[in-house]
Amino acid sequence: MDIANLLLTESDEQTATLPSSSWNFETPNNSPSNDPTTTNSPALKIPRLSPDIIYQILQNFKFSRSSLNKFLRIDQTWCHISLSFLWQCPFNMSLKVKSSILLIRTLLSFLSEQEKSELTRNNIELSDYESDFSKSKIYNYPDYIRTFDLKHFRLSMLHWICYLQNHRSDDVSLIMELNKIYNDIPTNYSSVNLASEIIYGMLFRRSNDHKLQHLIIENDPYQDIITSNHLIHKSIININGGVEDNALSRLEKFEFHYKIERRLDEDLLINRIVRMFEKMKEYVKSLKWLEVNIKYEGGRIPKIGKALMEFIEGQRKMEVLGIHEFWMREESEMIYERICKSQQNSLKHVRFCESCNFKELIKGLNECNNLVTLEILRLFKYDYSSVSVPDKEFEGKTLSIRNFYTWDINDAPDISNYFIQIFKMSNKNLKTLTLTYITSDIIITLVNFCPNVTHLSLSFFQHLDSIPDLLSLLLPVLPLEQFFLKIDNMNSDSDIFTQDYWNRISISIPDSVIHLGIDFKIESNMFNKFLKECKAQLRTISLFQGYMLNRHYLQLIVQYTKNCNQLLNELRFSWNPDEIGFISNSNLGDAKEFIKIIDKVESFNKPFYDIKLSVPNVKDQVLTPSLSYKVGSIKT
Structure with a gap:
């Protein structure tokens, strides 16, 4: 059994259904007698598919590791392209303990003799498997890795170290329980650090011309000690090579999520983060996506803010930027201007968290010529109500944003003047809007x-009595297609929520709306009339309140579909109705005669760029694969 193949299966149950011969992707079946394109039987002849077509086919299976494992044995081309998907991101949260150990054991076979000796000198003994496998391996698996998650890599190292110390058998099914693994963390910490650095360095060295494109560094010191304060590897800070030949020179996406604890040597960690950005600035020049989120109880960290700003200035074509503000309010003018000017033609999506100077933010964004999305998450504690926006300063200036999202600002001070300025400057460009802070002026x-x-x-969290008036003013004039309404009235016993209250809201919804999201408390009899008063020909209804997940509300919507709106074909609840058990199978079966899709609600109106950047196609690269040994040595 080839461990390198087994480790990438989705679960033990799935892999158990495959024949044992299918584990070995070091030996794809290329013999003429088994190749359907060379058979003597005309009935069995099929045309050989081009690599482009094979790549498109396998795109549909990129999240199904068990299926990709089956494709490995078709022929060499299918094998290479399947490997590109299987090894694209080997370390992630879905990797099981057993699989993570098998993955590390496979990568150990690529270590040099010197690296293996260093492990042995530190009481980390390799098994016979690594030695035997290193003699027969053909494919350079590290060369296929495009996304590297450092946290889950280190957790996999921990699992492997614990396995070595507790089991010398090759039967990986004897792995101890997770609680035993984490109880051993203090004992294994230094071993994990050493082995991680050695293997991490090997992966970068063996990446050859196909270099890493997505790097993820994150920690949570309260949940996993092993990743808390050693994630900023010496391998990153002291990595060798010039701009062109460095292992990170083609990095396109960098996610850095870090929490600095006061109980640790915070100055050391801050300096290490600063050094990381300073070093990466030398050889990372083509980032498309940068996301930096640093939590620190001490507040602002100007030193990191300065290093991050200079790192951003060194990028040539950044498209997505998400950052916390690490700098002091007084530095905002210079920093916003420098960041936005350096990426003024490429920047498309920005997310700022805990902003403290909206005036300088708006001035900086005005420099971005192709900005599409602006997100504001939370605000730094600052009294915005004491600051007015000078209209003359922004007169004649525009913002090109089409999507504006605000999150967690329901308890913020009065910043309506700044939001109003953004709306005025965006004007007719604005298409998508999410607001959690709403006033009549807005x-x-x-x-x-x-x-x-x-x-x-x-989303309304206060002044709930004025909602019908505000919606009656706003909604009818807009060409809405999707409308989500949240009213924080779950714990309210107010007598304002009458039938007339809900009817006025329903009537204000324009005819153009095809997707309606409901996140408020409304009695079933009032909800029935709410639906009937709505003139929009809805195709989809999303219900975000858990109390609606029962047969009464389901029957109301079925009656609405039968009698008022036969175009409705999709209903989504806050939980999957097939799993939660509040709605019987017979009720669901009856409802599906009228509503085609009844499923769990999806995120409503989420940012358009909240889809991972696609890793550049490797379909051309895998046709001339990077091999450890000659292709001719493949066994049949």
Whole structure:
């Protein structure tokens, strides 16, 4: 059994259904007698597919490791392309303990004799498997890795070290329980650090011309000690090579999520992070996506802010940027201007968290010529109500943003003046809007300046009695296609939520809406009339409240579909109705005669770029694969 293949299966149950011969992808079946394209039987002849077509086929199976394992044995081309998907991101949260150990054992076979000796000198003994496998391996598996998750890599190292110390048998099914592994963390910490650095360095060295494109560094010191304060590897800070031949020179996406604890040597960690950005600035020049999120109880970290700003300035074509503000408020003018000017033609999506100076933020964003999405997450504690926005300073200036999202700002100070300025500058460009902080002035501004909004998400946490009036003013003038409404009334016993209250909201929903999201408490009899008053020909309804996941609300929507709107074909609940058990199978079966899709609700109105950057196609690269040994040595 080839461990390198087994480790990448999705689960033990799935892999158990495959014949044992299919594990070995070091020996794809290329013999003429088994190749359907060379058989003597005309009935069995089939045309050989081009690599482009094979690649497109396997794209549909890229999340099914068990299926990809089966394709490995078709022929050499199928094998190479399947490997590119299997090894694209080997370390992730879905990797099971057993599989992570098998993965590390496979990678150990690529170590040099000197590296193996260093492990042995530190009481880390390799098994016979690594030695035997290193003699027969053909494919350079590290060369296929495009995404590297450092946290889950180190957790896999921990699992392997614990396995070595507790089991000398090759029967990996004897692995101890997870709680035993984590109880041994203090004992294994130094071994994990040493082995991680050796294997990590080997992976970068063996990447050859197909270099890493996506690097993920994250920690959570409260959940996993093993990743808390050693994630900033010496391998990153002191990595060798020039700009062109460095292992990270083709990095396109970098995610850095780190929490600095006061109980640790915080100055050491801060300096290590600063050094990392300073070193990466020398050889990482083509990032498309950068996301940096650092949590620190001490507040602002100007030293990191400066290093991060200079790192961003060194990029040639950054498209997505998500950062916490690490700098002091007084530094905002310089930093926003430098960041935005350096990426003014490439930057398309930005996310700022804990902003403290909106005036300078807006001035900086005005420098971005092709900005599409702006996200604001939370605000730094600062009294915005004492600051006014000078209209003359922004007169004649515009923002090209089409999508504006605000999150976790329901308890923020009064920043309506800044939101109003953003709406005025965006004007007719704005298409998608998510607001969790709403005032009457904001609504009036939207009516007067943003007539083209098609996707709208509104969350009300206060002044609930004015909601019908505000919606009656705003909604009818917009060409809405999707509308999500959240009203925080779950714990409210107010008598304002009458049938007239809900009817006024329902009537204000324009005819153009085809997807309606409901996240508020409404009694079933009132909900029935709410649906009937709505004039929109809805295709999809999403219910975000758990109490609606029962047969009463399901029957109301079925009656609405039968009697009022036969176009409705999709209903989504906050939980999967097939799993939660509040709705019987017979009720679901009856409902599906009228509503085609009844499923779990999806994230509503989420940012358009919240899809991982696609790793550049490797279909051309895998046709001339990087091999450890000659292709001719493949066994049949």
